[in-house]
Amino acid sequence: MRLVVTGREGQVARSLMEAPLRCDDIEVIALGRPELDLARPGTVVEAIAAARPDIVVSAAAYTAVDQAEDEPELALAVNAVGAGKVSEAAARLGVPVIHLSTDYVFDGTKRSPYVETDAPAPLGIYGASKLAGEQAVAAANPRHLILRTAWIYSQFGRNFVKTMLRLAADRDEIPVVADQWGSPTSAYDIAEAIVETAAKLHREKSFARFGIYHLAGAGDTNWSGFARHVLESSRTGGGPWASVRDIGTADYPTRARRPANSRLSTSKFQAAFKRDLPDWRQSTERVVRELLSAEGTRAG
Secondary structure (H helix, E strand, O other): OEEEEEOOOOHHHHHHHHOOOOOOOOEEEEEOOOOOOOOOHHHHHHHHHHHOOOEEEEOOOOOOOOHHHOOHHHHHHHHHHHHHHHHHHHHHHOOOEEEEEEHHHOOOOOOOOEOOOOOOOOOOHHHHHHHHHHHHHHHHOOOEEEEEEOOEEOOOOOOHHHHHHHHHOOOOEEEEEOOOEEOOEEHHHHHHHHHHHHHHHHHOOOOOOOEEEEOOOEOOEEHHHHHHHHHHHHHHOOOOOOEEEEEOHHHOOOOOOOOOEOOEOOHHHHHHHOOOOOEHHHHHHHHHHHHHHHHHHHHO
C-alpha cells in the first residue's frame, strides 16, 4: 500500500515517515514544497498523481493560530482551497482521502465532549479555515475520512510538550492556563491510527462508512494538568522540572480566542474501526522519554 502524505514538516507527517509503525507492506511518500504547495493549487493535482497513491493523507495545513488572524487569505488558501484540491486529486485517481482537522471548529461552550453531529462554530480564522477545508474535502471526494483531533504533541516540530521542557530548563515556575480543557493527542498515535485505517480502506473496497470522525487521546485534562504530567515525567527521567502555577485564560491573552472545551468524543471512530488511542498520560510519558533520550544523545 502506497500512502501519499501532504506535508513533510508537520508532526503527523513526520510521525508517519519516521516512527516505527506496526504495519507491513506500506510505503509512505511525503510531498511538500516546492512540488506540492497548497498555497499554489495548480501544483497539487499533478504532484499527487505522479506519486501514484493508494490512499492520500491530507496532513499539510496552515497551523499558526494567532498569525491566521492577520493572514486570513493565506489561511483559507491553504486550509480550504488547498485541502479541497488534495481531495479532488484523490478523487480523480479513484482513491480515498484521509484529511486531518481540528477541535477549533467548535467554540468550546458545550459542557460535555463534542460529537461529530454537534454544530461547528469556530472562534477564529484558523478554525473557520479548517471548517471550510472539511467542507471542500467532502464536496470533492465522496470517499473521505475527516479526522478531527486536538492538542497534538510529539518529538517533532513545535508543540506544548517541547515548550514545557524548554521552559523548565530555565525557570523554577511556569504559569499555565487552567480553564481550557481537552484531550492531549500524540502525533505518533494518530499516525498509527491512520495507517491501520488506511489499510482497512485499501483492503475493504466496499467500505462505506466515510465521513467525519473524532480522534484524540483517551482521557482529558486542562493545560496546567498536562504541563504537570509532562514535567513530572521529565523529572522521573532525569530531565528538567519546574512547578506549575495555574492561571486563567484572561491572564494569558492571545490574538485568537481558544475554545474552553476541546474534549472530543471518539465513540464513533471506535465503533467503526475497533480501536481507541492510548491514554494521554501513557503517550506523554513515551514522548518525554524519547525527547530526553535524544537530548542525552546530542549532549554526549
